[in-house]
Amino acid sequence: MKNKWLQIALSVLSLGVAVLLVVFLPQIVHALTGKPVSWQQIGTVFGTLGAGEIALMSALWLLSLLAYTFVLTNSLPGLNNLQGLTINAAGSAVSNLLPFGGAVGVAVTFAMTRGWGFTSRSIVVMTLVSGIWNTLFRFILPAVGIIALLAAGKAPNATVANAGWTGAISILVLCVIVAVALYWERAAAVLGRVLDGITRLLRLKFHASDAFHKLRADTAGVVRTRWLGLSLGMVFFLAFQWAIMAACMYATGAWPGPAESIAVFALSRVLTSALITPSGAGIMESGVAALLISAFGVPATPAIATALLFGFWTYTIEIPFGGLALGAWALLRRRNGRNAGAEPPSAISKAQ
Template sequence: MKKNWLRVVLSALSLALAVALVVYLPQIVHSLTGAKVSWHEIGHEFGRLSWQTILLMSVLWLGSLWAYTYVMTSALPGLSNLQALTLNAGGSAVSNLLPFGGAAGVALTFGMTRGWGFTNRPIVVYTLVTGIWNSLFRFLLPAVGIACLLLAGKATNPTVAKAGWVGAVSMIVLVAIVAAALYWDRAAALLGRALDGLIRVLPRRFRPAEHAASGAIDRLRQDTADVIHRRWAGLSLGMISFLALQCLIMAACLVATGSYPGAAETVAVFALSRVLTSVLVTPSGAGIMEGGVATLLIGAFGQPASGATAAAVLFGFWTYTIEIPWGALALGAWSLLRKRESAAAQSASTLTRAQAT
């Protein structure tokens, strides 16, 4: 009971912080960049949006949700795209309302998928695979953003360019090592031995149990290897399509508010936005993402404060706010269908018993 109350209090505080960060976003942007902006100016930018722009953003948003269903159906064979869409919507709504919504999202995943006839083991594997794939691609995004800026010649000097390339290549290599450990037995064994060697360097009081690190990696690889071996193409293409469509939403927001800095810069801004959603101080990094995006656009890329801040808020709407009512509708439809199916099954059972007597 105490833990439940603590979660409620933390959730309320987290949501309150997210609201405060958005409400005071103009002041935050001013303190970080020195640029002055008001909600009146931001509202003016919103008023300039045409219905064609809103329609385009809606199509891109729906397209990104549908693209992600292929990640989910690849990770859980037998899951339909419509079921995946419902599951994703419900999970997103939960995650967007709670600061640590991942646990609640997993519980919801188990409830919904078990109701569709899936057993525990494939659900656990699905949860692991989708979590790993999301983490890998989220880790790759900063490398892609840095590479785009460097290839476009946006580095301020050779030293910065060299540091950027080192950082980007290091992230890509790290992701490649983890991917190889998940895919190949020998790579997993080598990585396990390397981690064991690193752990032995630590003071004894900080060491985990013997072989704990390599064992954990082994178990993870064994649980996910079969799905990854057979479904890696669907997982990767679905994730790439999802991220590409979301990046196009970012580009549409920037163009619509007159703060489009260029293709390479847009990819970098999008990469930053996805990284900041991992900051769990607020649900899905709400408020933090908007402030970071606006600061990068204004401070690094010289975009107008009103347009940049409006673009950040608009992108937050399409990747956070709208998912809450969308998820509520999906969960409502799922609950209604379950009640109808339960009532139909009960009626069929009653009819069968009556005929038997």
């Protein structure tokens, strides 16, 4: 009971922090950049949004949700896209309400997929595989953002450019090594020895290779046969999310350029990992606005409007949408349960 009430208190506190960060976003951005802006000015920008722009953002948002269902269907063979959309929406809603909502989201996923007849083992594998692919691409995104800026010639000097290329390529190489090790047994053995060497160097009292080989054994079958579908699902999901940000930038007058928009998008996805608030709400908006203003010279009002609008499409709207998905699933489950209970014994025996 104490843990339950502690979790509730932490959740309320975390949501409160997120609300405060959004409410005082103009003041926070002013403190970070020195650029004054008011909510009235931000509201004026929102007032200029047209129906066509909102419809475009809505379509891109729905396409991003659909793209991610392919990550889930490839992680759990037998799952269809509608089911994937339902568990994605419901899990996102929970994660967006709780500071550590990922665990609760997994519980919701288990309840839904078990109700559809999947085994606990296959659900665990789906959770691991989708989590691994999300983590890999979360590492890849900053490298992509750095490369985009460097390719566009946005580095201030050669030293910074060289450091950027070195860092970006190192991140990509690390991600490739991990991905190959998950697929290829010989590479897994080499990586396991490297991990053990690192743990010995750090004097840690556990065998990292054992944990890695267990993870690989749990996920090897899906990774070997479905890595391409998983990767394409993540690529299209992130591409549509970037397109949402680009649409927000154009609609508010904050477009800084293609390379810059990719860098801002990469930062936004990294900041969603902040655990202070659910899905980094408030923190993401502050970081996006500060980067647009300080690094790319975007005026404060359009920058903040972009950050808030993008936060709406990638965070806020997922809560009611996920609630509707969860409610529909519960309603259908209850109705199916009543129908099964009302079915006459003769019909049951014939069905068996």
